[in-house]
Amino acid sequence: MDLSFITESLYFVKPEIAASASIILLVLLDLIFHKNKTIIPYVALAGIIITGIFVVDQFNISGFAFLSTDNPKYGMIAVDNFGAFFKLIIIISSIFVVAFSAYSDEINKITDRLGEYYALIFGMILGMLVLISASDLILIYLSMELLSLSSYVLAGFTKLRDRSSEASLKYLLYGATSTGMMLFGISILYGLTGSTNLYIISAALQTQSLNLLTLAFSIILIFAGIGYKISSAPFHFWTPDVYEGAPISITAYLSVASKAAGFALLIRFIKTTFVTFVDDNGNWQLLQVFDWESLLIIISLLTMTLGNFTALWQRNLKRMLAYSSIAHAGYLMLGLLVFSNQGLIAILIYFTIYLFMNLGAFFIVMVIANKTGSEDIDDYDGLGFKSSFLGVSLAIFLVSLTGLPPTAGFIGKLYLFIALVDAKMLTVAIIALLNTVVSLYYYIRVLKHMFLTSPTEKTEKIPLNFGQIAVIIIMLIPILLFGVYFSPVVDLAKSYITILGF
Amino acid sequence: MTSIPLEYYLILSAFMFSVGVTGVLIRRNAIVVFMCIELMLNSANLTLVAFSSFLGNPIGQVFVFFVMTVAAAEAAVGLAIIIAIFRNKLSVNIDEINIFKW
Numbered sequence: 001m002d003l004s005f006i007t008e009s010l011y012f013v014k015p016e017i018a019a020s021a022s023i024i025l026l027v028l029l030d031l032i033f034h035k036n037k038t039i040i041p042y043v044a045l046a047g048i049i050i051t052g053i054f055v056v057d058q059f060n061i062s063g064f065a066f067l068s069t070d071n072p073k074y075g076m077i078a079v080d081n082f083g084a085f086f087k088l089i090i091i092i093s094s095i096f097v098v099a100f101s102a103y104s105d106e107i108n109k110i111t112d113r114l115g116e117y118y119a120l121i122f123g124m125i126l127g128m129l130v131l132i133s134a135s136d137l138i139l140i141y142l143s144m145e146l147l148s149l150s151s152y153v154l155a156g157f158t159k160l161r162d163r164s165s166e167a168s169l170k171y172l173l174y175g176a177t178s179t180g181m182m183l184f185g186i187s188i189l190y191g192l193t194g195s196t197n198l199y200i201i202s203a204a205l206q207t208q209s210l211n212l213l214t215l216a217f218s219i220i221l222i223f224a225g226i227g228y229k230i231s232s233a234p235f236h237f238w239t240p241d242v243y244e245g246a247p248i249s250i251t252a253y254l255s256v257a258s259k260a261a262g263f264a265l266l267i268r269f270i271k272t273t274f275v276t277f278v279d280d281n282g283n284w285q286l287l288q289v290f291d292w293e294s295l296l297i298i299i300s301l302l303t304m305t306l307g308n309f310t311a312l313w314q315r316n317l318k319r320m321l322a323y324s325s326i327a328h329a330g331y332l333m334l335g336l337l338v339f340s341n342q343g344l345i346a347i348l349i350y351f352t353i354y355l356f357m358n359l360g361a362f363f364i365v366m367v368i369a370n371k372t373g374s375e376d377i378d379d380y381d382g383l384g385f386k387s388s389f390l391g392v393s394l395a396i397f398l399v400s401l402t403g404l405p406p407t408a409g410f411i412g413k414l415y416l417f418i419a420l421v422d423a424k425m426l427t428v429a430i431i432a433l434l435n436t437v438v439s440l441y442y443y444i445r446v447l448k449h450m451f452l453t454s455p456t457e458k459t460e461k462i463p464l465n466f467g468q469i470a471v472i473i474i475m476l477i478p479i480l481l482f483g484v485y486f487s488p489v490v491d492l493a494k495s496y497i498t499i500l501g502f
Numbered sequence: 503m504t505s506i507p508l509e510y511y512l513i514l515s516a517f518m519f520s521v522g523v524t525g526v527l528i529r530r531n532a533i534v535v536f537m538c539i540e541l542m543l544n545s546a547n548l549t550l551v552a553f554s555s556f557l558g559n560p561i562g563q564v565f566v567f568f569v570m571t572v573a574a575a576e577a578a579v580g581l582a583i584i585i586a587i588f589r590n591k592l593s594v595n596i597d598e599i600n601i602f603k604w
Contacts, residue, residue, distance in 0.1 A: 138565050145572045149579050156583055162590035166599050168583045173535060173596070176576060177526050180542035183569065184519050187546040187562075191553035196561050241602040 005067060012065035012079045014054040015087060019126040022047030023119050030115020037114045044118040045098050051125065052091040058084045062500055068136075074199040076136040078268075078500040083133040085348055085496035086264040089355055090128050093257040096359050097121065099471050100249035105370045106158055107247060117157060123150035124253070128261035135272060135500075137186045137196040140265065141179070144225065147261065148175045151254060155246040167245025174228060174238035182225025188218035198272040205289055206276065212289060219290050226269065229262030232333065233303040236326045240310075243322035248369065251318060252362035255325040256355050263332060263351070267344065270336070271499050282341030296337035301431055304330025308438045317365050318375045320442060321358070324401060327439060328354060334416050334432055338423035341497055346419045348493035350412035353400070353482060357409055360475035361397040364390055371462045377446060382455025384447075387462040391450045393472050398443040400479050403436055408482035415490075511552035518545035532587070532594040536580050543573045 010017065022044070029043055061084075064075030098121075101107045107117060127147030134140045152175060156168025190196055192215060193204035205215075227235040243251045270292060275284040286292060307327030314320035332354075335347035367390065368383070369375050384391030400409035413436065420429040482489055518541055525538030547566045554562025588594055 138561075138568060141565075142568055142572065145576065149575060152579055152583060156586060159586045160590070162587075163601055165583065165587040165590050166601050169532065169587050169596075169599060170602075172580055172583050173526075173532070173539075176536070176539045176580065177523075177542070180522070180539050180546070183543060183546040184549065187515075187549035187553070187565075190550060190562055190565070191557075194553075194557050194559055196565065244602055 009065035009067075009075070009077075012058075012061075012063055012077060015051045015058065016126060016129050018047065018051040018054050019122055019129060022051070023122045023126065026115055026119040026122060030119070034112075037111060040114050040118055041098060041102055044121065045095065047122065048091060048094045048098065048125070051129075052088070052095075055084060055087045055091055055129075058087070059496075062498065064135075064500070068195075068197045068200065070195060070197070071200055074135070074197050076139050076197070077130070077133050078135040078272075079133055080500040081496045081498040082268070082344075083264065083499075085493075086132045086260055086351075087129055089260045089351055090125060090132070090257050093253065093260070093355055093359060094121065094125055096363075096471070096475070097249055097253045097257075099467075100252060100359075100363055100366060103370070103468055103471070104247060104249045104366055107249060110158065113157075117154070120150045120154050120157075121253070123147075124154070124257070128257060131261045132264040132268075134265070135198045135268065137190065137198070137201075140269075141183060141186060144179060144182075144229065144265075147229075147258065148179060151250070151258060154250045155242050155254075157250065158247055161245075163245040164247070165245075167242045170238055170245075171242045174235075178225050178228035178235060181221045185218040185221025185224070188214060189222065192218065198269065202273045202287075205273070205287055210289070216290055220295075222269075223295070226262055226266045227299070230259050230266065230329050230332075231326050232299050232329050233306045233326070236303065236306065236329075239326055240319050240322040243325070244316060244319045248318065248362055248366040251322070252359050252366075255321070255362070256358055259325070259329060260351055260355075263336075263347065267336060267347070268499060275339070278341065284339040284341075286339060293337060293339065296333055297425075297428055300330045300333035300337055301428065302330075303327070303333065304432065304435045308435050308442075311439070311442045314442070315377050316375050317377055317380070317446065318362075320377070320446075321361060321365070324439065324443075325358065327435065328358075328401075330435075331413065331416060331432065334420055334428065337428075338419050338425065340419065340423060342422060343416075343419040344497045345490070345493045346412075346415040348496060349415050349486075349489055352489055352493070353408040353412040353479070356475045356478045357397050357400040357407075360472065360479065361394065361401065363471060363475065364394045364397065367464070367468055368462055371460065377449055379458065380446060380449045381453040382450070382459045383462075384450040385455055386459050387464075389464065389469070389472075390462055393476055395447050395450070396476060396479060398446055400483075402440050402443045404440075406480075406483045408479045408486070411482060411486045411489075508552055508556045511548060515545040515548040515552070518542075518548065530595050530597055532584050532596050532599075533581075535596065536577070536584070540573060540577065543569060 062080045066076040068074050127143045130143035152172045155171045156165045158164040192210050193201045231239040274287045277285050304327045307323045311320050311323035335343040400407035403409045403413035522538045522542035529535050550562040550566050
């Protein structure tokens with residue numbers, strides 16, 4: 001039997017192999033060093049960096065791995081620049097999350113299960129890496145479940161706290177229901193087109209005449225699964241509860257990496273299956289089988305409006321950031337619903353910036369919660385006077401999340417809105433802009449508590465060590481730098497929008 | 503001998519899926535909700551196998567093996583989480599799991 005096609009494919013999945021090897025290594029080390037586990041975070045960091053080197057190695061390489069038997073032109077894994085970009089975002093956020101975990105009191109209390117913690121994080125990394133480049137429905141389902149199962153456990157990792165286990169149960173019930181719906185949608189799509197490969201499905205949709213109602217039904221069911229991953233309305237109900245109950249390092253990870261993987265899947269699914277060609281201006285020509293544009297406009301506006309308005313009355317900062325991340329999923333969808341390369345560039349720019357500003361905000365909330373044990377907004381009274389570095393940094397991250405100049409968040413929003421205006425969707429752009437104004441209220445309210453309220457006797461100075469300051473500064477630099485000098489990010493995004501097949 | 507037409511399988515699986523979704527929505531015991539989710543997965547399995555046999559294409563049956571494996575893993579994780587919450591709350595009634603609201 002000829003095995004060369006497998007060995008050739010392995011060349012394309014080096015990052016995934018490195019991640020799998022790290023899982024096994026971490027589990028073994030956990031057994032070997034069961035008395036003193038200080039080595040495990042360093043091994044995890046080394047594993048992520050090695051995986052990252054293989055991801056960088058994939059830049060400007062394109063090809064299919066694990067070719068389909070029906071049509072050897074296509075494969076189960078598509079390696080391209082678009083995927084490599086999102087994989088790099090996953091790797092960078094994973095490095096930050098390991099740093100977060102090292103400074104998190106919640107995680108450090110559980111010394112005996114540290115090996116499991118990092119092994120499960122690698123489970124998530126592996127799931128996300130595969131999800132980003134999967135071009136086959138079987139692989140999409142499997143990697144999504146790998147990602148979800150690891151994150152259910154991690155959300156409830158501090159299992160003795162009832163809040164954490166409640167978050168985990170809610171995540172599990174929502175997640176399992178959504179993926180169950182998605183699986184039913186996949187089974188119908190398979191029945192309609194006779195294949196699970198996205199490219200072959202696309203070819204079948206172009207040539208055969210199918211029952212459009214059944215097709216729409218299956219696509220909406222599949223969208224339920226993807227929408228749950230990116231926490232878009234009406235599948236967002238788990239987000240605030242899980243984000244509030246999970247350990248903060250995991251919350252930060254879910255809000256950036258898991259969302260990035262979900263978006264990569266959504267974009268790849270739409271682009272490979274429903275786009276026939278890209279014209280010279282970079283506009284995507286969609287198949288006339290399903291009205292993606294109306295669906296995405298409605299979902300995107302609903303998501304950002306619900307997220308922003310519900311965030312208004314939140315007292316818990318972690319929960320407020322959860323609603324803010326729902327709103328950001330809505331903004332990110334704006335870049336997709338214009339169906340052009342310009343919109344895709346805007347999404348990549350936005351994700352690069354969102355990575356730093358969201359992780360930064362969560363890190364500072366975690367540092368403060370380590371000391372005060374509370375994420376309540378009232379406990380931030382006068383914090384800006386007692387711990388001015390933390391206060392000013394959090395202010396910069398929140399202003400960037402709002403999208404005000406001179407921070408990088410402004411550049412991200414600017415490119416999204418330019419893409420909308422160029423696509424002549426002025427109404428959508430205006431509603432999104434009004435939403436930004438609403439979001440200003442709840443972000444600035446935190447600043448009001450920190451800087452305009454005098455410190456109470458409860459307010460204490462938050463001690464910072466060198467490492468924590470370094471992590472905050474590493475995340476501050478891109479936010480401030482890209483706000484004024486953004487051409488490198490834009491150029492980078494422009495060269496990484498190639499999705500295989502066009 | 504005539505074989506059972508495809509429609510019968512599809513109607514049965516659609517019925518199973520509806521029962522599963524209804525169960526998830528109206529039942530209050532976390533374990534029963536979990537069983538209803540398994541019902542949804544199995545309805546998808548039935549659809550996959552029926553189409554696979556109808557189209558004469560083995561991909562669907564391979565898919566079912568993966569789904570069954572994942573369902574087993576999901577049940578293991580799910581029951582572990584339900585046990586964790588039972589230890590904290592002494593109840594698996596999802597109406598009582600209500601620390602987080604809005």
